[in-house]
Amino acid sequence: MIVRGMMIIIGGFITAYGLEAVLIPNSVSDGGVTGLSIVGSQLTGLPLGVLIALLNIPFVYLGYKQIGKSFAVYSIIGIVSLAVSTSLMHHIPTIIEGDTLLITVVGGIIIGFGMGLALRNGGALDGIDMLAVLLSRKLPFGTSDLILFLNMFVFIIVSTVFGLQGAILSAIAYFIASKVIHIVEEGLSGSKTFNIITDEPEQMVKTIYERLGRGATYKTVQGSYSKESYREISCVINRLEESKIKEIIQEIDPKAFVTVYDVAEVRGGNFTKHDVY
Structure with missing residues (x-):
């Protein structure tokens, strides 16, 4: 718990550095509650850290009611860390100026790295994600769709302070941050499931085990037109093994029917890294 708390604090510190040393001095904002706090700070002159802490209070309450006590506690740690860090770094030198593309990237x-680090360790630095989770249970939309929808209003508000160009750059920076958050949360190695229908199921499974050290499962499927029964192979691998398993499939049965799915999480069993031959 101490390690997770420290990682969340570091995530808040990194996020604050990105805001104060790159985005805000160049009239570029973030999305979510942090973006609204930046706008409020520019309009009222109040410290950014104070507004981040105040505006996130109702969202932390939502997180406590809808997600759980531990998530709310870790989120409080992250939000306080972000608020304090932005106050401490308010006059930090800007590391990039002028180049709009470099600024947003x-x-x-x-x-994105800072927020992803916090989320990976069970907390959040921004309350708008919690609101999206709550609304997704009441409305026929997914969480990601609602986050995008809510941030559209944020960037409209941002445009009143930073102008249209600033709002567009803010949206680009937010998009890049969201991709980095996903990478930090899931890791670069990730996992995938390969479902393979082949005329050589035994040879395919044997070769996958010998070369990748990966086990597989069978299930019986039936063609809707031919009415023939087949054994479908299902095998979970990490992304580093993807090219190798494709080579194996091409080598044994080039005509095999293959579907590939991204896997959010793998637990249990013997899913560990093996040597690839």
Whole structure:
């Protein structure tokens, strides 16, 4: 718990650095509650850290009611860390100026890494994600769709302070940050499931085990037109093994029918890294 708390604090520190040293000095904002806090700070002159803490209070309550106590506690740690860090770094030197493309890319990567680090360890630095989770249970839309929808209003508000160009750059930086968050949360190695229908199921499974060290499962499927029965192979691998399993399939049965799915998480069994031959 101490390690997770420290990682969340570090995530808040990194995010604050991206805001104060890259985005805000160049009139570029973030999305979510942090973006609204930046706008409020520019309009009222109140410290950004104070607004981040205040505006996130109702969302932390939502997180406590809808997601759980531990998530709310870790989120409080992250939000306080972000608020304090932005106050401490308010006059930090800007590391990039002028180049709008570089500003959005570098700023998006830095804040995305910080937010992803917090989320990976069970907390959040921004309350709008919690609101999206709550609304997704009441409305016929997915969480990601609602996050995008809510941030559209945020960037409209941002345009009143930073102008249309600033709002567009803010949206680009937010998009980059969201991709980095996903990478940090899931990791670069990730996992995939290969479903394979082949005329050589035994040879396919044997070769996958010998070369990748991966086990597989069978299930019986039937063609809707031919009415023939087949054994479908299902095998979970990490992304580093993807090219190798494709080589194996091409070598044994080039005509095999293959579907590939991204896997969010793998637990249990013997899913560990093996040597690839």
